[in-house]
Amino acid sequence: MGFLETCSSTPMALNLNLFHFYIFVLVACFTCPIVCISSHERSQAALFVFGDSLFDPGNNNYINTTTEFQANWWPYGESFFKYPTGRFSDGRLIPDFIAEYANLPLIPSYFEIDKQHFVHGVNFASGGAGCLVETHRGFVIDLKTQLKYFKNVVKLLKKKVGARESKQILSNAVYIFSAGGNDYLAPFSSTNLTTPYPDREYLQMIMGNLTSVLKGIYKEGGRKFVMLNMVPVDRLPNIQALNLQKGVKNGDFIKKITSLVKMHNSGLPEMLKQLEKQLPGFKYTLFNLFKVFSESIDNPTKYGFKTSTTACCGTGPFRGIYTCGGKRQVKEYKLCKNVKDNLFFDSFHPSELAYKQYAELLWNGTPDVVAPYNLRSFFELST
Ligand SMILES: *[C@@H]1O[C@H](CO)[C@@H](O)[C@H](O)[C@H]1NC(C)=O
Ligand SMILES: *[C@@H]1O[C@H](CO)[C@@H](O)[C@H](O)[C@H]1NC(C)=O
Ligand SMILES: *[C@@H]1O[C@H](CO)[C@@H](O)[C@H](O)[C@H]1NC(C)=O
Numbered sequence: 314m315g316f317l318e319t320c321s322s323t324p325m326a327l328n329l330n331l332f333h334f335y336i337f338v339l340v341a342c343f344t345c346p347i348v349c350i351s352s353h354e355r356s357q358a359a360l361f362v363f364g365d366s367l368f369d370p371g372n373n374n375y376i377n378t379t380t381e382f383q384a385n386w387w388p389y390g391e392s393f394f395k396y397p398t399g400r401f402s403d404g405r406l407i408p409d410f411i412a413e414y415a416n417l418p419l420i421p422s423y424f425e426i427d428k429q430h431f432v433h434g435v436n437f438a439s440g441g442a443g444c445l446v447e448t449h450r451g452f453v454i455d456l457k458t459q460l461k462y463f464k465n466v467v468k469l470l471k472k473k474v475g476a477r478e479s480k481q482i483l484s485n486a487v488y489i490f491s492a493g494g495n496d497y498l499a500p501f502s503s504t505n506l507t508t509p510y511p512d513r514e515y516l517q518m519i520m521g522n523l524t525s526v527l528k529g530i531y532k533e534g535g536r537k538f539v540m541l542n543m544v545p546v547d548r549l550p551n552i553q554a555l556n557l558q559k560g561v562k563n564g565d566f567i568k569k570i571t572s573l574v575k576m577h578n579s580g581l582p583e584m585l586k587q588l589e590k591q592l593p594g595f596k597y598t599l600f601n602l603f604k605v606f607s608e609s610i611d612n613p614t615k616y617g618f619k620t621s622t623t624a625c626c627g628t629g630p631f632r633g634i635y636t637c638g639g640k641r642q643v644k645e646y647k648l649c650k651n652v653k654d655n656l657f658f659d660s661f662h663p664s665e666l667a668y669k670q671y672a673e674l675l676w677n678g679t680p681d682v683v684a685p686y687n688l689r690s691f692f693e694l695s696t
Pocket of ligand 2: 506507
């Protein structure tokens with residue numbers, strides 16, 4: 314900008330160096346815009362976010378659903394935003410921290426892009442959503458619909474910045490996913506431990522649908538994909554509380570869930586390797602959230618927490634009954650005094666402080682937790 318101003322206010326000075334002066338101005342005018350634009354583009358890869366409640370910034374505030382799939386009331390948001398945004402935590406989530414580390418603004422919810430800039434990315438995630446349309450059907454935005462919304466954004470982007478620049482934005486962008494957990498949890502109830510299909514077949518369906526969505530984004534020009542694997546679902550306060558309830562034989566329930574998580578987490582890298590073989594230029598990185606989550610539950614004090622078994626907000630054993638705030642079925646709930654003491658904010662979801670530590674590992678971590686790239690290098694990766 315400074316150089317351009319110099320260009321337009323070229324003094325009419327008459328001196329012997331006039332010629333050199335003009336040369337200098339000319340060079341400055343030509344180099345500045347090029348340098349500025351290219352470095353700008355390199356440092357600003359956009360971030361598109363897909364998946365479930367681990368990533369939902371408040372998309373479910375805008376759909377017709379039940380309170381089970383919403384978190385837009387107090388005390389959600391109490392630590393950072395100071396008002397309930399719809400995030401299922403007391404503050405920021407992993408994508409919020411990643412955006413910060415990548416020098417991006419907060420990535421807006423899909424339903425707010427008419428009010429906010431979306432050239433830095435959009436968040437489509439929906440609490441309760443899975444890879445299958447059956448998962449909490451009618452109450453969430455399933456992954457297939459998230460892809461449809463992404464395609465709407467691509468159209469808007471082309472209109473806004475033109476075909477050439479939108480192509481560049483889309484291929485440079487990072488696409489991050491947290492998906493699958495709800496597909497395995499949704500069919501369970503306290504008395505029924507049956508998945509709707511044999512386990513292997515169910516996994517194939519989930520991977521198949523996830524693959525279709527990744528291919529859909531690839532077709533629009535997306536190249537850089539980040540996957541989170543599934544957390545140790547059996548250790549969530551809600552599942553621990555459910556396990557205590559009558560009607561479930563102790564052990565069976567936990568054993569069943571543990572084996573599904575294991576199956577999913579070994580299927581995920583296979584699926585990604587296949588896609589890498591099939592699709593030229595397809596790049597991915599996989600975050601072992603299972604590992605870092607397990608470690609933080611095993612060593613709460615190392616991560617700065619007093620407890621990793623009891624949620625901050627909820628009721629019943631482990632505060633594992635899913636109620637936090639006045640809008641859910643159980644009106645009475647307990648809230649811890651110091652939210653920094655608890656790894657879990659509610660009976661399913663980590664607190665902001667836990668998310669921050671996971672996000673740091675995703676951004677900066679070593680190959681035992683994020684491979685083949687951490688996000689710091691993945692953002693820099695040229696396509
Ligand atoms: C929302 O869902 C409820 C229950 O399924 C239904 O009765 C109502 O008409 C829906 N409202 C809208 C605006 O779709
Ligand atoms: C248990 O769930 C499965 C799959 O959702 C269903 O097919 C089956 O009928 C259920 N069994 C009982 C006893 O409710
Ligand atoms: C996607 O899931 C549906 C069930 O929702 C299933 O019928 C279909 O076969 C799956 N697609 C793939 C490619 O696996």
